[in-house]
Amino acid sequence: MNDKVTLMKGNEALAMAMIRYGAVCTSTSSPGFSLMQEGVSYLAASEVPALLINVQRGGPGLGTIHASQADYFQACKGGGHGDYHMIVLAPSSVQEMADMVALGFDLAFKYRCVSMILADGTIGQLMEKVVLPEQRPRRTDDEIRQQCPWAVNGRKGMRPSNVVTSLELDDDKMEENNWRFQACYREIEKNETRCELIDTEDCDYLITAFGTTARVAMKTMELARAEGIKVGMFRPITLWPFPEKQLREAAKNVKGILCVELNAGQMVEDVKLAVECKMPVEHYGRFGGNVPTPDELLNVLKEKLINK
Amino acid sequence: MELNDIIKPENKVYAEPKLLNRVHMHYCPGCSHGVVHKLVAQVIEEMGVAEKTVGVSPVGCAVFAYNYIDVDWEEAPHGRATALATAVKRLWPENLVFTYQGDGDFSAIGTCESIHACNRGENIVIIFINNAIYGMTGGQMAPTTLLGQKTATCPYGRRPDLNGYPLAITPLLAQLDGTCYVTRQSVHTPANVRKAKAALKKAFENSINCKGTSVVEIVSACNTGWKLTPEKANKWMEENMFAKYPLGDLKDLKDGIQR
Ligand SMILES: Cc1ncc(C[n+]2csc(CCOP(=O)(O)OP(=O)(O)O)c2C)c(N)n1
Ligand code: SF4
Ligand SMILES: [Mg+2]
Numbered sequence: 001m002n003d004k005v006t007l008m009k010g011n012e013a014l015a016m017a018m019i020r021y022g023a024v025c026t027s028t029s030s031p032g033f034s035l036m037q038e039g040v041s042y043l044a045a046s047e048v049p050a051l052l053i054n055v056q057r058g059g060p061g062l063g064t065i066h067a068s069q070a071d072y073f074q075a076c077k078g079g080g081h082g083d084y085h086m087i088v089l090a091p092s093s094v095q096e097m098a099d100m101v102a103l104g105f106d107l108a109f110k111y112r113c114v115s116m117i118l119a120d121g122t123i124g125q126l127m128e129k130v131v132l133p134e135q136r137p138r139r140t141d142d143e144i145r146q147q148c149p150w151a152v153n154g155r156k157g158m159r160p161s162n163v164v165t166s167l168e169l170d171d172d173k174m175e176e177n178n179w180r181f182q183a184c185y186r187e188i189e190k191n192e193t194r195c196e197l198i199d200t201e202d203c204d205y206l207i208t209a210f211g212t213t214a215r216v217a218m219k220t221m222e223l224a225r226a227e228g229i230k231v232g233m234f235r236p237i238t239l240w241p242f243p244e245k246q247l248r249e250a251a252k253n254v255k256g257i258l259c260v261e262l263n264a265g266q267m268v269e270d271v272k273l274a275v276e277c278k279m280p281v282e283h284y285g286r287f288g289g290n291v292p293t294p295d296e297l298l299n300v301l302k303e304k305l306i307n308k
Numbered sequence: 309m310e311l312n313d314i315i316k317p318e319n320k321v322y323a324e325p326k327l328l329n330r331v332h333m334h335y336c337p338g339c340s341h342g343v344v345h346k347l348v349a350q351v352i353e354e355m356g357v358a359e360k361t362v363g364v365s366p367v368g369c370a371v372f373a374y375n376y377i378d379v380d381w382e383e384a385p386h387g388r389a390t391a392l393a394t395a396v397k398r399l400w401p402e403n404l405v406f407t408y409q410g411d412g413d414f415s416a417i418g419t420c421e422s423i424h425a426c427n428r429g430e431n432i433v434i435i436f437i438n439n440a441i442y443g444m445t446g447g448q449m450a451p452t453t454l455l456g457q458k459t460a461t462c463p464y465g466r467r468p469d470l471n472g473y474p475l476a477i478t479p480l481l482a483q484l485d486g487t488c489y490v491t492r493q494s495v496h497t498p499a500n501v502r503k504a505k506a507a508l509k510k511a512f513e514n515s516i517n518c519k520g521t522s523v524v525e526i527v528s529a530c531n532t533g534w535k536l537t538p539e540k541a542n543k544w545m546e547e548n549m550f551a552k553y554p555l556g557d558l559k560d561l562k563d564g565i566q567r
Binding site for chain 2 (some may be wrong): 010011031
């Protein structure tokens with residue numbers, strides 16, 4: 001068995017066909033990820049673990065090569081066909097992005113599902129200190145046979161044959177398959193939501209943001225607190241499963257929530273659902289590769305929630 | 309003799325093509341794209357067909373071709389130019405319809421539609437800029453990258469055991485019944501520029517006269533991606549590229565394809 005294989009494929013759809021064989025990581029930016037949606041759906045249906053990385057650029061179409069968070073819906077609500085979910089990890093620093101590689105693989109193998117890192121053009125080009133996690137050796141041939149008994153690598157010892165397929169024409173069996181996928185997603189929702197809460201204990205207003213916008217909003221929090229406005233931050237680290245309970249808890253006593261994204265309003269839908277619209281939830285978005293400044297966000301906070 | 313005695317229409321040997329917009333091009337100095345743009349503009353102007361020309365631009369360094377050549381354009385998703393051109397030409401059969409594509413666009417991500425458009429004998433022109441690299445994205449290996457050639461994704465040189473062999477797609481296309489004219493040109497010397505211009509003209513006429521698919525490959529220099537000076541890039545191209553991608557006509561059916 002080859003230890004490490006890095007291949008450059010002719011296009012993203014082909015790369016995904018290779019990933020289907022547990023190849024098992026590929027990275028791209030938004031237009032390429034659109035091409036991969038067929039493969040994502042097949043991976044989910046075949047229960048093959050994989051890690052995908054989308055460093056988002058601004059769309060729709062070719063759009064711009066600069067940062068965006070407009071692929072939230074595609075990542076969290078399913079861009080391919082059928083009922084499936086991916087575990088979506090949203091890094092807001094280089095260190096977090098490096099750590100998420102191991103985390104993403106572990107989760108994918110634990111649940112036999114697809115996990116993805118949803119970064120953006122700014123995080124992707126950021127230069128900051130990073131401590132690389134220790135490299136783990138690849139599974140040996142025997143370990144693969146033990147830990148991945150479903151793997152298609154020859155019937156050693158004439159074990160029953162393995163077939164990786166997404167096709168099932170018996171309706172009852174296909175329904176059963178879907179129930180199995182859904183049970184797995186409920187399990188992931190129960191165990192794997194991750195988020196960061198900053199100064200939420202005493203806050204009057206909450207900013208929700210992920211990735212690059214969360215980094216900007218952290219500075220906004222500081223500026224606000226210097227003016228005596230108590231602002232806290234809720235940063236989902238898993239976008240799916242969305243940390244609903246944690247958000248509901250953190251938002252219990254706030255007067256309003258500002259959701260900041262580099263899109264026209266995508267995560268804000270999950271924020272509203274999580275808090276059941278019990279308080280005002282406002283959205284502020286920038287597009288086209290533009291990223292808001294901390295002052296800009298402070299002004300928006302005042303305009304939309306405080307001085308209303 | 310006064311200056312005014314010399315500047316007369318009958319003495320004119322060269323003029324800036326009117327269809328080439330007076331804007332700064334983003335191409336690197338020494339890049340072949342700019343020269344080919346000029347030829348395309350010249351030929352369309354000389355044929356007097358600007359009013360019925362539609363170009364399809366690629367994803368690659370030539371993505372902004374529509375900023376430079378003043379005709380109607382469609383911008384295609386990466387690799388899909390020939391599919392788009394097919395639709396345009398089928399709807400407007402009397403038009404001159406051409407695609408302008410790099411080797412990554414045409415022969416990596418777009419291979420499927422490239423081959424099928426040619427096999428269907430679409431009456432379009434494919435201008436195929438083969439610089440053996442993904443220029444735009446920072447010089448990664450393309451299917452056309454030569455063995456031993458260093459790129460960002462094969463920093464020690466392309467190895468056949470790891471990366472397979474350079475893809476000469478044009479001879480494959482010449483074998484298809486749908487292609488009427490398949491040629492390989494370059495624009496690195498004045499003589500070659502003249503030959504390339506004649507090839508483009510023939511191809512454009514084929515499209516207007518619905519003779520089948522014409523493929524004009526231009527073996528090109530990407531001095532930036534190759535990390536060479538413009539002069540050395542032209543030399544490197546002559547010494548290395550032409551062996552794998554020899555210049556000349558591969559197919560020329562005077563009466564067009566059989567229908
Ligand atoms: C679906 C998709 N995949 C990948 C890219 C990134 N990309 C942009 S240009 C390019 C390669 C261009 O190379 P080539 O066609 O040879 O053109 P050149 O710049 O060399 O003229 C790639 C891979 C993209 N824009 N869209
Ligand atoms: S990168 Fe290469 S192909 Fe692109 S403009 Fe520069 S020289 Fe031309
Ligand atoms: Mg190229």
